[in-house]
Amino acid sequence: MFKIFVGDKPIILTSKVERETNFKNYLLKTVNLPKVIRKLNASDLQEVRLIHKNEDKLLKKFLKKLPNVVAGGGKVFNQNGDVLFIYRNDKWDLPKGKAERNETIEETAIREVSEETGVSGLQITKPLEVTYHIFKRNGRYKIKVTYWFEMKTDFNGKLYPQENEGITKVAWLNEGEVLKALDNSYANIKQLV
Numbered sequence: 001m002f003k004i005f006v007g008d009k010p011i012i013l014t015s016k017v018e019r020e021t022n023f024k025n026y027l028l029k030t031v032n033l034p035k036v037i038r039k040l041n042a043s044d045l046q047e048v049r050l051i052h053k054n055e056d057k058l059l060k061k062f063l064k065k066l067p068n069v070v071a072g073g074g075k076v077f078n079q080n081g082d083v084l085f086i087y088r089n090d091k092w093d094l095p096k097g098k099a100e101r102n103e104t105i106e107e108t109a110i111r112e113v114s115e116e117t118g119v120s121g122l123q124i125t126k127p128l129e130v131t132y133h134i135f136k137r138n139g140r141y142k143i144k145v146t147y148w149f150e151m152k153t154d155f156n157g158k159l160y161p162q163e164n165e166g167i168t169k170v171a172w173l174n175e176g177e178v179l180k181a182l183d184n185s186y187a188n189i190k191q192l193v
Contacts, residue, residue: 118160
């Protein structure tokens with residue numbers, strides 16, 4: 001089973017057909033994805049489930065439905081155990097961004113975190129899960145596939161929000177502040193943190 005978010009509502013990829021309650025089932029093979037996304041956004045449906053008999057092929061077949069944008073990002077800890085957050089589009093988020101040509105996904109994640117926050121000396125400690133969300137750009141839906149990494153740094157300098165990317169704040173948040181920030185964040189980030 002996989003979850004792909006449209007805003008805070010999930011599209012669930014599954015091989016199990018269940019009786020519809022607050023969700024709707026569609027066959028992955030024949031689904032009109034843009035139509036389903038619009039319906040999910042404009043209704044009180046809690047989720048949509050896309051069904052395919054072969055669980056191993058669910059994600060691969062789904063990712064062929066829309067153009068993919070590959071990104072890398074980080075859940076960064078400082079020496080105090082605080083987590084690095086950015087504030088963009090009136091929501092708290094973790095730093096991430098689009099991969100460039102001839103760049104490994106690890107290089108993308110480190111570069112993007114550094115560009116969006118001003119933090120240097122980043123070291124990847126382990127890979128985290130991959131998240132998926134659908135967004136609309138220039139009238140077309142796309143799937144953002146984000147590879148996340150846990151990182152650490154000894155950096156204790158000034159933080160610089162990348163304003164040309166719409167980032168208005170960068171902050172190290174302690175455990176209590178993280179919980180508060182998650183009240184105004186994205187479903188993918190809540191799942192990750």
